[in-house]
Every structure is written in C-alpha cells, then in structure tokens.
Amino acid sequence: MSGFNEGLDVQTTEQMKQEKRIDTLNESGMSSMDAGNYEEAIIHFERAIALVYEQEPSFKELNKEVEANETMDAPFNNLSWAHNELGEYEKSLLNIEKSLLILPNSDIEFVNKGNALYGLNRSEEAMVEYEKAIKENEDSKSAYYGRGNIHYDNGNYIEAIENFTAYLNLDPHDMEAVELRFYSHIYGEDYDGALAFAERVISRNKNSIEAYKYKGIALGYTDEYEQVEAFYSFVKDKFPHKIEAHELLGELYYDYEHYNLAEEYFTELIEMNPEEATGYIWMIKIHNTQKEFESARQWYKNTRLIDSLDDNPEIHSAMGLNEMENGLYRDAIQYLKRAVELQPDSETYTTDLLEALLSSNRNSECIRVGLEAKDIPAIYTDIAFYTGMCYLESGYYKDAIIYFERALEIEAEDSEVLAELAYTHLMMGNVKEAEAFSDKSLQLYDGNSTASYVKTEVENYKKPLGERVKHFFLDNYLYLDEVKDAEKKLSKLDSPDITGQEIAGLIDQVRLKDDYFTFAITSDEYDLLTEELPEDIHFSEENGIAYFRINSFEVGTDDSFIESLDTIKDKEKKVLVLDVRGNPGGLADTANNMLNTLLPNYVTSMMIYRDGLTESYTSDPDQVKFKSIYVLIDENSASASELLALGLKSYLNNVTIVGRSTFGKGVGQSVLEDKEKKFMLFLVSHYWNVKQTNISNGGVKPDIGIEGDHLDSFMKVVKR
Structure with missing residues (x-):
C-alpha cells in the first residue's frame, strides 16, 4: 500500500507542476493581450494548450461535455478572445466551441462565442449566446454591448439604447459605447433624447x-x-x-x-x-466643393512644404477626391494610392481608390486592389461591391457573383448590390436567380433602374422565343419603316413551336435585302461565335513607339489597352500606333472607353435610333497624351475600328490615318440572345456619328495611302 501511495504522490506533484506551467503561459498571454500584442498572446495560449493536451490527450478530439478545472479551460477561451481581436472569427469560434465543452462555463465564454458569430455576420446566433451570458451573469457588460451592436445594426434603436444604457451603467467611461448610444438616439430621430x-x-x-x-x-x-x-x-x-x-x-x-x-x-x-493637417484638409475640401480645383491643388502643394504632413493619409485622400471630382482619375489614383500605402487597413481610403479605378476603366488593377483588401475588416459593402463591379465590367461573372454575395453578408438589404447581382446572373443566363434578386432589390427600392431592367428582361425571357424576336424586331429595327407589312410577315413567329433555324430564315426574308448586318445564328454557329476568342489585343514598345495590334473590341479589350498604356513612361515624348487592320469591330462601349482615355472632355460619339432618341458617349477631362498617334486601317476595318479612328482624327491635331479606306459601317446593332436555345439575333438598331459625321458607304479615309498588306509598309510611314 505504501508503494501505491508514493506513486500517487509523485503523479499528483507532476500534475501540479504541469498545471502551474499552463497557468504561467496563460498569464503571459493575458499580459500580451493587455498590451495589444495579440499575435504574441496567441503563441502563449497555443503553448498552454499543447500542455493541456499532454495532461489530457482526450481533449484533442473532445466532442462531449466534460468537467475540468479552470486551468485546463482558460487557454481555449482566451485563445478564442485573441483571434476575435484579430478578426479571425472562424478560428475564434473553433476554440470557444471546445472551451464550452469543458465545464463549468461562464458568461465570458458565451460572450466570446457571441463575438465570433457576430464577426461572421451570424447575428441571430450571436444574440442567443449573449442572452445565455446575461442569464449566467446579469452584470455581463460585454453581452449588453454585443446585443446593443446587433440592435444598432438592424435599426432597432430603442432596443440598442436600452442595451448600451445597461452597459454604460457598468462601465460609464467607455466613450465608444457613449458614441453608439448617442447615435442610436440620432438615427432613431429621438433628438431631444440625444441632447439630454x-x-x-x-x-x-x-x-x-x-x-x-x-x-x-x-x-x-x-x-x-x-x-x-x-x-x-x-x-x-x-x-x-x-x-x-x-x-x-x-x-x-x-x-x-x-x-x-x-x-x-x-x-x-x-x-x-502650420504643422497640423486639419486646416489644410478642410481648405482642399472647401475649394473642391466650390469647383476651384486649382486652388485646392495649391493648398495641397503648401502641405508638401511641411515634411511632417507628407505622411498624413488624410491630405492625400482629400486631394485624390478633389481630382476625382474634377474627372482627373489618373492623378486621383496616385493620391489615393499614397493614402492607402500610408494606412493600408483603411476601409475608406481603399473604397475611394477602388471607385477611381472603376470609374477610369482600370478594372484589372481594381481587381488586384480588391483582392489585397480582402482582409480589411469591413463595416460597409463598398470594397466587396466595387471589386465585384470590376469583375463584372471585365466579364468575369462568376467572380463578380462571389464578391456581390460577400457584400450581402455585410448588408443583406442593399438594393444596389442585389440589383447588380441580378444583372450578373442575367448575363450568365441564370434566369431564376436573376428574377429572385431583382425582386428583392425592387422590394427595397422600387426605383432601382438596373433591377427594373433585369425584371423586364426576365419577363420577356418567359415568353416563347418567336414572340420575343417579333417584338424585338418591331421595337428596334432601324429600317422598319421601309419594310412593307412587317408585322404581318413576322406573324409566323407567334407559333410556339418555331425553331431557331426557322426564325433565322424568316429574319432573312423580312430584313432589307441590302442590310447585311441583321441576321440570326443558331446551333453550331452559336457555339463557334461564343467560344473563347484568341487574344484581342497585343502590345509592344520599341524605339519610342508604343504599338498596339487590336484584333477586336471585346469585353476587357479596353481594360487591357489602358493597363498597357499605364506602363509606358514619358508618353508625351513617344509615338502611339493603333493597328486596326482587318478588325471587324465589336462593342461600341469598348471603343468609346478607349477614346475616353486618349481624348479630353468631348462627346466621343452619338447613337441615333429610329424614333429620334439619341445616346451620347462622353470622355472625361483626364487625357493620356502622346507626341503623335498613327491609326493603321484597311478595307476590312469596320464598325468600332472606324469609330476609334474617326474619333481620334476628329478631335486631335496629332493623328495620322495610314492605309486604305475602311469598310464604312456607320450603323450599330442590338443583340437578343437565348443561351439555353443557342440563339442570337443581331439587329441593326441605330446610326452612330462622330461630330455629325457618319461613314456609311464611305468609310474613314486615310491621310497616307498604302498599297501592300505587310506591316513594314505601314510602319515605314510611322518611322519616317
């Protein structure tokens, strides 16, 4: 018996030493927490947990409640807290779930779980945990704070005031809680209560x-x-x-x-x-508001005389917003990049930078900034929304959906996000999803134009294909007035069983005979047209010449063009060559975005529809300048290629057109597509003009004619 007792004493002594080590590591972690060194605290807590596992190996795979002393439980609870402070809510939840299996539990553990769930935007579940904490301890101030936050987020301001009041009764000097209670009065329109x-x-x-x-x-x-x-x-x-x-x-x-x-x-x-930034920032804002942009720039320059202010992100942000208001996006981007560089975790500065990049069609860079910002703790939907918009503009619809859904995790009732999500699903042919999200958007705000458009398109999509084609033709065909008995001829489209090939044949019969740009494609032709295209743009730079070979104008061609332009140094000393030989055209939006980059503030082109309605594209004041510009054309350069060449030649005095007269397509098409039925109708719907000039049947004329087709023949003119 004595031998057994001696063994037990040794085991108990070793256990006490192990628990002492755990306590010491836990205390070290708490000291680091108090100092705000959360990464360091995590190291201490993880070491403590490793010792817990040595003491109780079964805790590694713990899946049911067990009784244990506080020493064995505390490191899990505190590790959860540290991860919460770093915004690592999944890790926090994992550790607090284990802590809650080690009994007894306290209100602090329920609060930690509530905070992790709240950080994961699972507010209803978080509220349950805060209720448990208050039931365990009616003076659990953090639980009242958590409940107040949830009510505040949901617009339940009376309930928010009640909970922040309970919290402040326990901790009256917390000015963050004071602010939240005050604004609960303001947003709840209880102004007398706010004043009191x-x-x-x-x-x-x-x-x-x-x-x-x-x-x-x-x-x-x-x-x-x-x-x-x-x-x-x-x-x-x-x-x-x-x-x-x-x-x-x-x-x-x-x-x-x-x-x-x-x-x-x-x-x-x-x-x-003079060395305080506040006054300079407000002077920039004042002049910006009054559209006195040069004065705002002067105040910004004044700050550059003071070395200590160059590291103030607010100064650069204010100037960036000034330039963005003025439409000078390239300058705005540089200022806003500096602000983000100085404060990379700022949601506000990153949002402003994303907006400037999106507004200037720099979608690839916008996506990169959005990806880098994924770990910024977000209060608003803006970062996710703008990143999603840049993916959408680039034609990456699946990625756009991911970011719009992230935005909805932050604010589920954002009408604009819901509308863009609906539009993205529509572009992918996901009709049910498009309808569901457009309905949600319109329930929140019935004036949302994007959601209304999607709703209309979805309603049309539910109709038989023939009926949709008939109305599309009658509503949009530019030459309808010249077609005799058009509606009667199209009556065959009312048959619900008409096939895509039959529709294509009927369109060929009804359109004007010399209208070669109105046609339908189906089946194999559809697959061929919609398959991934070869590279639409190629860029090279050599001997002071920046050369772009543009094969077509697709979604993203403009972004690739602008991204390459931004890499060119000393642009005003160099020659730009745009080679659109053999380019049949493409999207007018893309060509106009490229004109926007190269022109100052002009109407780049105008679309004119059958009913006289006009739609104008305009360029902003921001302009990328070159020493001279050459546009290479031939008889197969058409549509958007001609728009680009004519736009540059009409507005700039350093542009030379080289080659042969272009095709002469001064009309544009609207498209009706049914992805499921593999059907696409191209319908001439408008004329396009540049400064009242339309090039139908005439084309764009060269300044210098070239006979051959070899690139060297064209580039001799440039090099000369």
Missing part, C-alpha cells in the same frame, strides 16, 4: 471635448443655426489649445455653405498651427 444624453455625458466628462461634440450635433437637429454657432464658439473658448474645438466651428460654416467664413476660419487655424 449629451448633457449627461458632459456632466461626467467636463474636460472632454468629445462630450461637447455630441451636444453640438444634437443641437444641430433641435436648434437654429445661431444657437449652434454660439455653442461652438463657447467650446472654442473653453478649449483654446485644442485643434478639434476650432475645427467644429469651421466645419459648421462649411456644412451651412458659408464657404468664405469657413476659409477665413481655417486660414487662421493654419496660421495658429
């Missing part, structure tokens, strides 16, 4: 300027301008050395469009503290 709460905050924090800010905001909803101005003047006098106190009054002038007063005020602020 702000007064209480001031009574507890008499020397905190934040408390006075809340009162000023509440006064803006409850009092006249003069009272608000008087209050902000009082705050400025109370905090004479606080930049924020002075900023409040200047911002008030700005918000009420008293720009002269705002400018005077911020000028004084800059003179008072």
Whole structure:
C-alpha cells in the first residue's frame, strides 16, 4: 500500500507542476493581450494548450461535455478572445466551441462565442449566446454591448439604447459605447433624447471635448443655426489649445455653405498651427466643393512644404477626391494610392481608390486592389461591391457573383448590390436567380433602374422565343419603316413551336435585302461565335513607339489597352500606333472607353435610333497624351475600328490615318440572345456619328495611302 501511495504522490506533484506551467503561459498571454500584442498572446495560449493536451490527450478530439478545472479551460477561451481581436472569427469560434465543452462555463465564454458569430455576420446566433451570458451573469457588460451592436445594426434603436444604457451603467467611461448610444438616439430621430444624453455625458466628462461634440450635433437637429454657432464658439473658448474645438466651428460654416467664413476660419487655424493637417484638409475640401480645383491643388502643394504632413493619409485622400471630382482619375489614383500605402487597413481610403479605378476603366488593377483588401475588416459593402463591379465590367461573372454575395453578408438589404447581382446572373443566363434578386432589390427600392431592367428582361425571357424576336424586331429595327407589312410577315413567329433555324430564315426574308448586318445564328454557329476568342489585343514598345495590334473590341479589350498604356513612361515624348487592320469591330462601349482615355472632355460619339432618341458617349477631362498617334486601317476595318479612328482624327491635331479606306459601317446593332436555345439575333438598331459625321458607304479615309498588306509598309510611314 505504501508503494501505491508514493506513486500517487509523485503523479499528483507532476500534475501540479504541469498545471502551474499552463497557468504561467496563460498569464503571459493575458499580459500580451493587455498590451495589444495579440499575435504574441496567441503563441502563449497555443503553448498552454499543447500542455493541456499532454495532461489530457482526450481533449484533442473532445466532442462531449466534460468537467475540468479552470486551468485546463482558460487557454481555449482566451485563445478564442485573441483571434476575435484579430478578426479571425472562424478560428475564434473553433476554440470557444471546445472551451464550452469543458465545464463549468461562464458568461465570458458565451460572450466570446457571441463575438465570433457576430464577426461572421451570424447575428441571430450571436444574440442567443449573449442572452445565455446575461442569464449566467446579469452584470455581463460585454453581452449588453454585443446585443446593443446587433440592435444598432438592424435599426432597432430603442432596443440598442436600452442595451448600451445597461452597459454604460457598468462601465460609464467607455466613450465608444457613449458614441453608439448617442447615435442610436440620432438615427432613431429621438433628438431631444440625444441632447439630454449629451448633457449627461458632459456632466461626467467636463474636460472632454468629445462630450461637447455630441451636444453640438444634437443641437444641430433641435436648434437654429445661431444657437449652434454660439455653442461652438463657447467650446472654442473653453478649449483654446485644442485643434478639434476650432475645427467644429469651421466645419459648421462649411456644412451651412458659408464657404468664405469657413476659409477665413481655417486660414487662421493654419496660421495658429502650420504643422497640423486639419486646416489644410478642410481648405482642399472647401475649394473642391466650390469647383476651384486649382486652388485646392495649391493648398495641397503648401502641405508638401511641411515634411511632417507628407505622411498624413488624410491630405492625400482629400486631394485624390478633389481630382476625382474634377474627372482627373489618373492623378486621383496616385493620391489615393499614397493614402492607402500610408494606412493600408483603411476601409475608406481603399473604397475611394477602388471607385477611381472603376470609374477610369482600370478594372484589372481594381481587381488586384480588391483582392489585397480582402482582409480589411469591413463595416460597409463598398470594397466587396466595387471589386465585384470590376469583375463584372471585365466579364468575369462568376467572380463578380462571389464578391456581390460577400457584400450581402455585410448588408443583406442593399438594393444596389442585389440589383447588380441580378444583372450578373442575367448575363450568365441564370434566369431564376436573376428574377429572385431583382425582386428583392425592387422590394427595397422600387426605383432601382438596373433591377427594373433585369425584371423586364426576365419577363420577356418567359415568353416563347418567336414572340420575343417579333417584338424585338418591331421595337428596334432601324429600317422598319421601309419594310412593307412587317408585322404581318413576322406573324409566323407567334407559333410556339418555331425553331431557331426557322426564325433565322424568316429574319432573312423580312430584313432589307441590302442590310447585311441583321441576321440570326443558331446551333453550331452559336457555339463557334461564343467560344473563347484568341487574344484581342497585343502590345509592344520599341524605339519610342508604343504599338498596339487590336484584333477586336471585346469585353476587357479596353481594360487591357489602358493597363498597357499605364506602363509606358514619358508618353508625351513617344509615338502611339493603333493597328486596326482587318478588325471587324465589336462593342461600341469598348471603343468609346478607349477614346475616353486618349481624348479630353468631348462627346466621343452619338447613337441615333429610329424614333429620334439619341445616346451620347462622353470622355472625361483626364487625357493620356502622346507626341503623335498613327491609326493603321484597311478595307476590312469596320464598325468600332472606324469609330476609334474617326474619333481620334476628329478631335486631335496629332493623328495620322495610314492605309486604305475602311469598310464604312456607320450603323450599330442590338443583340437578343437565348443561351439555353443557342440563339442570337443581331439587329441593326441605330446610326452612330462622330461630330455629325457618319461613314456609311464611305468609310474613314486615310491621310497616307498604302498599297501592300505587310506591316513594314505601314510602319515605314510611322518611322519616317
């Protein structure tokens, strides 16, 4: 018996030592947590858990509740907390699930699980965990905070106020909770309640300027301008050395469009503290709002004289927004890139950069920025939405859907995201999904034009193909007035059993005989047309010549073109060659986007429909300039190729057209497609003009004629 007792004592002693090591590692992890070193804390907690597994190997595959002491449980709970702080919610959930299997449980564990679920946008499940925490401990302040956040997100502001109040009764000095409760009053339109709460905050924090800010905001909803101005003047006098106190009054002038007063005020602020960024940022905003872009640029230049301000992202962001408002996207992108470089985890700066890239048709770069931003904790849908839009514009529909769905995980009731998701599914031929998402979008906002378009297209799609073709022809055919008894001739399309080939044959009979651009394709021809095309654009640069071989104008051709342009250095010293020989055309949108890049602010082209309706494409002020531009053409250059050549020649004085007269296709087509039935109808629906010039039957004339077909014959002119 004595031998057995001695063995037990040794085992117990070793167990105590092991638990002491676990406690020590856990305490080290908590010290790192307190210091904000979460990665370091995770290392300590994981080491502690490794010792737990040595002590209790069964815990590795634990799948049922067991009783154990707190030492064995705490590292799992704390590791979950650390992952939550880093936004690694899946890992947090994995660890807290194990912690909850080790009994007894506390409110802290339920809160950690609630926080992980909330981070994963599983708010209903998170609410259940917060309720458990409060049931376990009615003073679980973090549970009240979590419930308040969920109610706030869902627009349940009365419930949010109740929970933030309960939290603040337990922790009255948490200014983040103060802010959330205050804005719950504001967004719930309880302005008197907001003002009363702000007064209480001031009574507890008499020397905190934040408390006075809340009162000023509440006064803006409850009092006249003069009272608000008087209050902000009082705050400025109370905090004479606080930049924020002075900023409040200047911002008030700005918000009420008293720009002269705002400018005077911020000028004084800059003179008072020339190395503080706030005044410069507001001066840029003021001049930007008044469309005084050169003045805004001058204020930005002033900041560059102060070395310490060059590392302030707000300065670069303000200037980027100024240039974006002015339509100068390339400059805007450079400023916004600098802001993102200085603060890479900023949702706001990244969103602005994505918007500038999308607006300037730089979709490939936009996608890259969106991919790099995937780990930024997102409050809004913007990053996912803009990334999805860039995928959509590039024709990558499956990827676009992934990002639109990510946006909906953040905000399920975003009408614009739902509408674009519906449109993307429509482009893929997913009719049921397109209808479902367009319906959701229109339920939220019945004026959404994209969702309405998708809804109409889906309703049309439900009709027999022949009926759809008939209405499409009668509504859009440019030469309909010249077709005798068109509706009668098309009546055969009312047959529900008509085949695609029969439809194609009937269209050939009804269209004008000399209209070679209205036709239908089916079956094998459809497969051939829709299969992946060879490379649509090729770029090379040599001896000061940037050469582009453009084979067609497809989705993404413009993006590839712009992306290559951006790599060319010293553009204004170089020659640009656009080779569209043998290019039959393609998408007018693509050609106009390329013109947009090379032209300043012009109407690049105009589409004119049968009913007299016109649609204009315009270029923004941003222009990529070259020393000279040569466009190489021949008799097989048609449609979008001619649009590109004529647009450049009409507006720029450094453009030379080289080759032979083009085909002369001054009309454009609309397309009806049925992916399921493998049917596509190309229908002439409009003329297109550049500066009132239409090239039908005449084509674009060369400035210098070339007889042969070899590229060298054309490039001799360029090199000469």
